[in-house]
Amino acid sequence: MxxxxxxxxxxxxxxxxxxxxxxxxxxxxxxxxxxxxxxxxxxxxxxxxxxxxxxxxxxxxxxxxxxxxxxxxxxxxxxxxxxxxxxxxxxxxxxxxxxxxxxxxxxxxxxxxxxxxxxxxxxxxxxxxxxxxxxxxxxxxxxxxxxxxxxxxxxxxxxxxxxxxxxxxxxxxxxxxxVDLADWPIGEGGNRLIWFGRLVPEKGAHLAITAARRAGFPLVLAGPISDTDYFERSIRPLLNRDVVYLGHLAQPALAAAIGRSAAALVTPVWDEPYGLVVAEALACGTPVAAIARGGIPEVLTLDCGRLVPPDDLDALVAAIPQTVALSRAAARARAAAHCSExxxxxxxxxxxxxxxxxxxxxxxxxxxxxx
Incomplete structure (x- = not known):
């Protein structure tokens, strides 16, 4: 050695x-x-x-x-x-x-x-x-x-x-x-929201769908269907032209999808040990509206996202337009400062x-x- x-x-x-x-x-x-x-x-x-x-x-x-x-x-x-x-x-x-x-x-x-x-x-x-x-x-x-x-x-x-x-x-x-900032480049944003991660009950994609609809924003979902029963019962019936499942994307396609989104929703119903999806979204310049569970509050700050209490869907709905209005440059800067590979x-x-x-x-x- x-x-x-x-x-x-x-x-x-x-x-x-x-x-x-x-x-x-x-x-x-x-x-x-x-x-x-x-x-x-x-x-x-x-x-x-x-x-x-x-x-x-x-x-x-x-x-x-x-x-x-x-x-x-x-x-x-x-x-x-x-x-x-x-x-x-x-x-x-x-x-x-x-x-x-x-x-x-x-x-x-x-x-x-x-x-x-x-x-x-x-x-x-x-x-x-x-x-x-x-x-x-x-x-x-x-x-x-x-x-x-x-x-x-x-x-x-x-x-x-x-x-x-x-x-x-x-x-x-x-x-x-x-996260490697070179692999998660800052994007231009867009008019839609994104949720990404494993499609399992504890990640709470169903909450993201409900919140996006109530806030009046289209939503795309991406990630592996790790729990087929959950997907068929709680996600597939909610899909339509305003709620679209993009599939299980390789990283470059996922980064592009995040970069084209106005904000990311992170909706765990368990205590996330870290919250890697938050870091990846911020690296793409995409602000995050998240349920404050586990390690997520250590990553997200007011200049790049909004935290809402667990089990408060009304607060998440209200946070979405505030999050969309945040600076993409500030989100990227937070990723560079706190989430550097x-x-x-x-x-x-x-x-x-x-x-x-x-x-x-x-x-x-x-x-x-x-x-």
């Missing part, structure tokens, strides 16, 4: 490849971070679903498949096949990282939501950084309760997410997600180097309240 070049393993979802169009914000984040690190001369290796983007310049770690016998499948303890497939993939990966790949990497960056990279971190001699992309989950809390965080280090994507994990890991570093990459590299210099298995975390 030289000071200028690191060998970095990225652990992502074993189901989804790191390629466009992205399955979700986590895959988008990993793609951009891996690309930026590779462009800086670091050697990045991905563990993700088969078929990740070869243009990233990264190598792949094999996702091991599972073939269970008929007897095992018929056992009363057999969980879903998806659970078993993911369990098998991460179990094999962690055993490999502690065995045949023990000297292959300088640092391991875990972006997965699976419990085994945390539970088995102490079996790996390479430093492991776990970015917390979500609120606490029962599986990860269980892994931490058993392992006491031994062998792993943690960072959160927002102060809100850090606070939600404080009862588990105590104080931890915050490294906000960043360069700042994010440099913060991660500094953290990698600090972990490499430290003993791998230091004192365990104090897990107040977790038994």
């Amino acid at each position: 030289t000071e200028s070049s690191l060998r970095i393993a990225f652990l992502a979802s074993s189901r989804f490849p790191i390629r466009q169009p992205f399955a979700g914000g986590l895959e988008s984040h990993v793609w951009y971070l891996a690309r930026a690190l590779a462009a800086d001369g670091h050697r990045v290796t991905l563990f993700a679903g088969p078929g990740s983007d070869p243009a990233l310049g990264c190598t792949d770690l094999e996702v091991r498949t599972l073939e269970l016998s008929a007897v095992a499948r018929a056992d009363a303890s057999m969980p879903s096949m998806q659970f078993m497939t993911e369990h098998h993939a991460y179990l094999q990966l962690m055993l490999d990282l502690g065995g045949r790949l023990a000297d292959a990497f300088d640092v391991i960056h875990n972006h997965s939501l699976h419990y085994l990279p945390v539970a088995m971190a102490a079996t790996v001699s390479t430093p492991i950084l776990c970015t917390l992309h979500t609120p606490p989950t029962p599986w990860l809390e269980s892994a931490l309760a058993v392992s006491r965080g031994q062998g792993a280090h943690f960072a959160a994507v927002s102060a809100h997410t850090a606070a939600s994990w404080q009862h588990v890991v105590g104080e931890l570093e915050v490294i906000p997600n960043g 360069r700042t994010m990459v440099d913060a991660y590299v500094n953290t990698y180097r600090r972990l490499i210099r430290q003993p791998v298995h230091g004192k365990p975390f104090r897990l107040d309240g977790v038994r």
Whole structure:
């Protein structure tokens, strides 16, 4: 290893490849971070679903498949096949990282939501950084309760997410997600609104449709249909010439659609750990009207958007014309100041180097309240 070049393993979802169009914000984040690190001369290796983007310049770690016998499948303890497939993939990966790949990497960056990279971190001699992309989950809390965080280090994507994990890991570093401004160019705006993201109930696209209609603005939607029942029940019946679903767009087409919109609506009905769609909209110069949940208030300011209380649709409707009137230049400036990919990459590299210099298995975390 030289000071200028690191060998970095990225652990992502074993189901989804790191390629466009992205399955979700986590895959988008990993793609951009891996690309930026590779462009800086670091050697990045991905563990993700088969078929990740070869243009990233990264190598792949094999996702091991599972073939269970008929007897095992018929056992009363057999969980879903998806659970078993993911369990098998991460179990094999962690055993490999502690065995045949023990000297292959300088640092391991875990972006997965699976419990085994945390539970088995102490079996790996390479430093492991776990970015917390979500609120606490029962599986990860269980892994931490058993392992006491031994062998792993943690960072959160927002102060809100850090606070939600404080009862588990105590104080931890915050490294906000960043966007590449070159890939999200400022657009001219337009007369319509846009909502984009995964089409699932917790993202609240149905609220955006209702608010746009009441405010008198046409709306376009973009993103993967991650919950078919929700889409067919709550979204498709509302589509017409003023509410149009554009599909699951690759990033360049998505950026163009955002740039042609007067404002973006962000309508979560859960606490967003960060709110990457807010950063992407601002980068395109598109002001944002958002429900103030999770980490979103850390990104959005009065000069580039409006925040409304949860469960207050009237406030969201009233905020739309105010948001449309905001400066597109101010939105872009906020993205450059707060959501810079360069700042994010440099913060991660500094953290990698600090972990490499430290003993791998230091004192365990104090897990107040977790038994």
